[in-house]
Amino acid sequence: MRGTSNGLPSAEPVLELQDVWCAFGDHEVLRGIDLTVHRHEVVVLIGPSGSGKSTLLRTVNLLEHVDDGRILLTGQDITDPRVDADAVRGRIGTVFQSYNLFPHLSVLDNVTLAARVVHKHSRAEAEARGLISGEVGRGTFVQRRRLPATAKGAGQDVINLALNVPPSTGEDELIASVLSEILADGALPPLLGYLPHQGLPSHREIIAEWLRAFRLKIDVANLFITHGGQHALSIALNMVAEPKAMVLTERFTYSGMIALSAQNGYRLHGVDGDADGLLPDALDRAFSDTGARVLFATPSLQTPTGTVMTPERRQQIADIVSRHDAYLLEDDVYAFLFAAPPTPVSALIPDRSFYVTSFAKCLAPGLRIGAMIVPEQFRDRCINAVRATGWMASPIMAEVVARLLHSGDLMRQVQLKRTAAVRRNAIADRMLGNWLTPLSGTAGFHRWLPIPAGRTLIALVTQAAQAGITIAPPGALQQVDRGTLGIRLCLGHPATDDVLENALAELKRILESAEAISFV
Numbered sequence: 046m047r048g049t050s051n052g053l054p055s056a057e058p059v060l061e062l063q064d065v066w067c068a069f070g071d072h073e074v075l076r077g078i079d080l081t082v083h084r085h086e087v088v089v090l091i092g093p094s095g096s097g098k099s100t101l102l103r104t105v106n107l108l109e110h111v112d113d114g115r116i117l118l119t120g121q122d123i124t125d126p127r128v129d130a131d132a133v134r135g136r137i138g139t140v141f142q143s144y145n146l147f148p149h150l151s152v153l154d155n156v157t158l159a160a161r162v163v164h165k166h167s168r169a170e171a172e173a174r175g176l177i178s179g180e181v182g183r184g185t186f187v188q189r190r191r192l193p194a195t196a197k198g199a200g201q202d203v204i205n206l207a208l209n210v211p212p213s214t215g216e217d218e219l220i221a222s223v224l225s226e227i228l229a230d231g232a233l234p235p236l237l238g239y240l241p242h243q244g245l246p247s248h249r250e251i252i253a254e255w256l257r258a259f260r261l262k263i264d265v266a267n268l269f270i271t272h273g274g275q276h277a278l279s280i281a282l283n284m285v286a287e288p289k290a291m292v293l294t295e296r297f298t299y300s301g302m303i304a305l306s307a308q309n310g311y312r313l314h315g316v317d318g319d320a321d322g323l324l325p326d327a328l329d330r331a332f333s334d335t336g337a338r339v340l341f342a343t344p345s346l347q348t349p350t351g352t353v354m355t356p357e358r359r360q361q362i363a364d365i366v367s368r369h370d371a372y373l374l375e376d377d378v379y380a381f382l383f384a385a386p387p388t389p390v391s392a393l394i395p396d397r398s399f400y401v402t403s404f405a406k407c408l409a410p411g412l413r414i415g416a417m418i419v420p421e422q423f424r425d426r427c428i429n430a431v432r433a434t435g436w437m438a439s440p441i442m443a444e445v446v447a448r449l450l451h452s453g454d455l456m457r458q459v460q461l462k463r464t465a466a467v468r469r470n471a472i473a474d475r476m477l478g479n480w481l482t483p484l485s486g487t488a489g490f491h492r493w494l495p496i497p498a499g500r501t502l503i504a505l506v507t508q509a510a511q512a513g514i515t516i517a518p519p520g521a522l523q524q525v526d527r528g529t530l531g532i533r534l535c536l537g538h539p540a541t542d543d544v545l546e547n548a549l550a551e552l553k554r555i556l557e558s559a560e561a562i563s564f565v
């Protein structure tokens with residue numbers, strides 16, 4: 046994405062990357078990158094985690110090696126081995142992210158630190174030269190309308206429509222009271238030791254009982270309490286996929302799966318779907334063509350697209366997984382939102398399925414309690430995997446969940462979350478109805494916004510950011526087809542329905558406005 050900071054781009058490039066390659070072992074991170082940046086141009090690299098953005102920046106600053114190609118800085122080939130790397134670095138400012146920033150300095154001061162300390166430019170001088178502006182960090186090159194602070198909710202700088210959490214329904218007070226109860230009735234000391242890796246039998250029993258409502262036949266022996274759903278996915282994947290193995294997913298998939306693949310080198314292959322979920326023929330072909338033996342799927346309220354797989358499809362998908370001698374990782378974290386949950390695919394092929402769920406969405410992510418049902422033959426290895434990756438999930442937090450299940454308070458929370466989901470989806474339909482993919486029957490906390498014709502994802506994300514709204518592109522897979530690109534709008538994070546409505550009204554204005562930032 047490009048823009049200009051304060052003037053037209055000059056004819057002479059400041060920076061030129063010509064066919065730059067960089068690999069770590071046999072993992073190619075940069076494959077023939079060409080990039081030209083002119084003076085006054087602002088170039089933003091956007092891509093999923095692990096796609097090589099930071100590596101690219103590091104090669105420019107000679108902090109990373111270049112295997113092939115050339116990098117020219119104002120015409121000088123800085124990849125020439127005779128070049129003095131420190132002299133080059135003195136001409137390029139790099140601001141590293143997160144913990145590398147100085148917490149006692151503002152964003153502006155962090156960004157201008159190198160220019161002031163190394164080159165002795167004053168801050169005023171830097172501003173006068175247009176190196177910085179007061180809007181650093183929010184898009185310095187084009188100023189757009191901002192939502193007024195009052196529209197964003199008390200104490201909020203931005204409205205976050207990128208994080209998929211349910212709205213608060215009083216779970217904080219509930220959890221506080223259960224924690225006090227645990228302290229008061231002396232239940233804490235026995236929860237403080239090293240306890241069984243799979244979780245306490247009493248906790249597993251009550252969680253199994255809860256999961257039976259989701260139409261699963263459960264042998265408690267195969268049920269694991271995990272450190273959230275993500276931990277369960279990581280263990281399950283580790284059981285059936287070697288590092289660098291091919292893993293099939295829906296075409297757009299959950300960002301946690303992309304993070305896992307970046308971590309372990311799994312190669313994700315997106316399979317096409319329609320409004321009823323994964324397309325059986327496409328899945329069949331993908332197994333045959335790629336040799337993959339694992340499918341990760343979220344049949345109920347798929348993230349990011351929100352589709353719900355029909356019962357017929359579930360049966361077809363189960364048959365295909367079996368026919369290819371493959372395994373299914375079924376992510377069912379949104380099942381609680383259904384008054385009558387669809388039968389999980391795992392229930393059809395229990396010997397080939399890892400069923401994963403979590404109490405993050407129906408209660409609170411911070412508890413870090415998830416659950417997983419594994420095929421009998423993997424039980425012992427999974428026990429060792431939990432031991433190897435953290436011994437056990439926190440028994441104290443599992444006790445909180447168990448008590449809330451026992452008292453019925455968790456079910457009451459679920460009802461409240463479902464009501465909130467219906468309300469928030471009604472707001473989304475009222476504000477953005479024509480732009481959104483229609484609801485598939487059950488309201489969740491995310492909706493799919495296909496990119497309208499003639500618009501780019503990047504322009505929408507940027508314009509929303511400039512208005513103070515964070516929206517996230519999908520965890521897009523390798524062969525993203527621009528025609529089907531979209532944005533997952535998360536409806537649960539804004540503190541109130543009004544704040545959500547304000548944000549969606551602004552998005553509508555952005556979508557409807559003819560003006561577009563010109564990016565190439």
Ligand SMILES: Cc1ncc(COP(=O)(O)O)c(C=O)c1O
Pocket residue numbers: 209272273274275276299301343348376378402403404405410413414415
């Ligand atoms: C589809 C999906 N699966 C799994 C998870 C992970 O849940 P947890 O927070 O329990 O790790 C999330 C959380 O955002 C999710 O959206």
